[in-house]
Amino acid sequence: MQSQAPGSEQGRAPAKRKQKRPAGHEETDDDERSRKTQAGGTSAVRGLLRDFLEQQLRLDVQRQEMMERQARERLFFEEQWRQSIQRMERERLMLEQAWVEREEQRRMREEARAERRDAILTSLLTRLLQGDL
Incomplete structure (x- = not known):
């Protein structure tokens, strides 16, 4: 068997530990690249979040405009x-008024006929009673 360092798994290289840098030590290219990659990832996430928020704002504005348009249409149709x-x-009121007027004219004509009929009957009865016929 192979001898291994305590706490390390078989087949894996021991984990590299970060060494403390002495004060005033300049960053290595790997450190700088790592920091730029991390900053780039952060800015990409920020960009995605900004795009998402802008899209949500546009959707909110569109939704608000649609609701206002529907409210105007509803008021127009109402x-x-x-x-x-x-x-x-x-x-309806005009038709009802016209009907009332026609009905009144019919009653007036009917009353006029009834009066003429009564006058004729009265005249005939008077003549019969006086013996003129």
Whole structure:
């Protein structure tokens, strides 16, 4: 068997430990590259978040505009409906008034006929009673 360092797994290289840098030590290329990659990843995530938030804002604005347009359309159709009902009510009142007027004229004609008939009957009865016939 092979001898291994305590705590290391078989077949794996022992983990590299970061060495403390002495004060004033300059960064290595690997450290700088790692930091740039991390910064690039952070900025990419920030960019994605910014794009997502902008998209959400656009969707919110579109939703608000759609709701306002629907509210205007609803008000327009309600006003059209109200005007239509008012127009039908006016037409109904005019038709009813015309019917009342025709009915009144019919009654007047009927009364005039009844009066003429009564006058003729009275005249005939008077003549019969006086013996003129």
